[in-house]
Amino acid sequence: MDESTGEIGLFEAIYSQRAIRSFKPDPVPDELIERVVEAATKAPSGGNSQPWAFIVVRDPVTRAELGAIARQTFDGMYQAALGRAQPGDPPPFPKLKVMVDHIDDIPVWIAICLTMPGSPGAYGSIWPAVQNLLLAARGLGLGAVLTGLLGGPGLEQTRKVLGIPDEVEPVAFVPLGFPDKQRYGPTTRRPLSEVLHWERWEEGKANTAKMPYRR
Ligand SMILES: Cc1cc2nc3c(=O)[nH]c(=O)nc-3n(C[C@H](O)[C@H](O)[C@H](O)COP(=O)(O)O)c2cc1C
Numbered sequence: 001m002d003e004s005t006g007e008i009g010l011f012e013a014i015y016s017q018r019a020i021r022s023f024k025p026d027p028v029p030d031e032l033i034e035r036v037v038e039a040a041t042k043a044p045s046g047g048n049s050q051p052w053a054f055i056v057v058r059d060p061v062t063r064a065e066l067g068a069i070a071r072q073t074f075d076g077m078y079q080a081a082l083g084r085a086q087p088g089d090p091p092p093f094p095k096l097k098v099m100v101d102h103i104d105d106i107p108v109w110i111a112i113c114l115t116m117p118g119s120p121g122a123y124g125s126i127w128p129a130v131q132n133l134l135l136a137a138r139g140l141g142l143g144a145v146l147t148g149l150l151g152g153p154g155l156e157q158t159r160k161v162l163g164i165p166d167e168v169e170p171v172a173f174v175p176l177g178f179p180d181k182q183r184y185g186p187t188t189r190r191p192l193s194e195v196l197h198w199e200r201w202e203e204g205k206a207n208t209a210k211m212p213y214r215r
Contacts, residue, residue: 006141013139016185020143021099023177027058027107032140036176037110039136045125051116052129055162055170057109065161067103070149074100099175100149108176111150111162117169130172143179146172 081092
């Protein structure tokens with residue numbers, strides 16, 4: 001860690017960035033939000049098209065409206081999962097539920113929008129920015145997670161609340177805040193030995209990489 005800025009190095013950020021779903025209600029200084037968004041804008045994009053826009057929501061009234069949409073979406077997912085559950089199964093989505101139970105306390109939401117949907121490779125030009133944003137949050141001691149809770153069945157409502165025009169597609173919704181009852185990584189990821197193929201495809205590795213990672 002750099003003692004003068006409190007910032008951590010790139011590799012420490014990469015190795016410890018993880019989905020944070022528990023946030024302190026403390027506001028996030030605008031300066032930090034701007035740094036996170038600016039880091040996102042440093043990402044590569046096809047032909048340097050930079051087809052992105054970021055809607056930052058701090059206003060409590062708007063956050064409450066978004067919270068209501070997220071709760072509704074989550075309730076649908078939760079009930080559907082309960083319907084599929086076998087006797088004795090643990091309750092579904094335990095981590096996400098904690099976030100949704102405290103959703104109005106999340107101090108900031110960032111909607112990451114694709115301004116040129118439909119163009120070739122459009123999505124490939126937005127996800128690197130999303131990853132930069134998540135890493136920058138980690139680097140500044142903030143927590144964040146990618147969620148779809150404001151999309152799916154609630155997308156039209158979300159569009160309305162945020163005034164997103166038809167030609168713009170929100171692709172990711174990221175709550176941002178200081179982590180509360182959760183730690184950063186180390187992350188649990190497939191080991192290199194299962195995913196790194198030297199020189200050509202190594203038979204045997206393909207199968208492990210196709211399985212959902214549940215460790
Ligand atoms: C495309 C994408 C969609 C995701 N959607 C959600 C989501 O809707 N809700 C959520 O809580 N986490 C979501 N996540 C976060 C993942 O669940 C998380 O990154 C993964 O489980 C690894 O957890 P970790 O980062 O804590 O190690 C999403 C991640 C990606 C890349």
